[in-house]
Amino acid sequence: MSHMVRMGLRPASLALAAALCFGTHVQAADGPIVAQSTLTLSGLSFHLIDLTPGDGIAPSLSFQTQGIVDSANSAYDEANDSWVHSGPTYSNSLLPSTPLNYVSPDGLSTVTSTANSVTLQSQIPLSQILPVVTPPNVYGSDDYLYNGASTSTDLAVGEFSPEALQPFTLSAGTVLVVRGTLSGSFSLDATALQAELTANGYTDWSLSQTAYSDGGFIMAAQLNDLADEAGVISGLSGSQVNGIVTNFWNDGTSYLSNTDGELLRQVSASKDFEFTLTNLGSSDMTGVLTLGLMAGSYLNLDASRPSLWTPPIDLPPIDVPAIPEPSTYALMGLGLVGIVAVARRRRHTA
Secondary structure: OOOEEEEOOHHHHHHHHHHHHOOOOOOOOOOOOOEEEEEEEEEEEEEEEEOOOOOOOOOOEEEEEEEEEEEEEEEEEEOEEEEEOOEEEEOOOOOOOOOOOEEOOOEEEEEEEOOOOOEEEEEEHHHHHHOOOOOOOOOOOEEEEEEEEEEEEEEEEEEHHHHHHHEEOOOEEEEEEEEEEEEEEEEEEOHHHHHHHHHHOOOEEEEEEEEEEEEEEEEOOOOOOEEEEEEEEEEOOOOOOOOOOEEEEEEEEEEEEEOOOOOOEEEEEEEEEEEEEOOOOOEEEEEEEEEEEEEEEEEEEEEEEOOOOOOOOOOOOOOOOOOHHHHHHHHHHHHHHHHHHHHHHHHHHO
């Protein structure tokens, strides 16, 4: 069981910044999928055990939480110094209490949840990473391509910082057993990309992907002094250290090119977790929790093709003799006639 949980900028914010840098166009996820990242929290259960049956207190667990579903389409509100989230919010539960089917405004990310599971998926289609290209031409335009694309989605209940933890209440004399599975995958498929590039004369290309399908979950009776430094939660401490820090990091970088002979990369991983919280007291116990689930990827494409453009050749000037005008030919003819007449006269005189 790990006692280290990473945190940083919200993935949706990072993807938004990347989209601004790359100038990614908002567009639905149609056509062949080049990159995909998925995270699933499944089989989530909260099992309550009554330690003092017959005391008239029914075992109970309740949440006083605020949850957010978000994507790369979130926007920053400078006036209020806050993010305007693109997805729905929900209250007083760890996962949305009613089934949820959310599609991000750009159509690239989805979040689907039931009572005890949730799946986040982000994908980048061919149309998002490959701009409209023209066939080879003598002007040399579009002989070099560079483009980037990014997408992400996340579900969060609180954040991994002491001031953003969310509360829950466990009834007196109750044991709480929490179980679940975190699983994630990401893939990179350049099959359709290579076909399109080849059709337009691109002989050299490379495609790199930074992908993640990550999850982190803290639930404890009490947490103190969480942050040793910015962005790091070091562990659990307090009067009752019976909690859980479970994390699942499925991160990776993939690189494909025309010289590799490989057009598909796939990575997947899974992790089961189970932990117990116990309230031995005679009154309700208030604990703290946070849940962060995220899936996304960033792509970079470089491509080039032989240029058909040739520079003009500078030739030395050629002197072309002037063509005499008709009047010049007439004068020349008269001169020849005169020469012939003079010659004949001299011949007769002699």
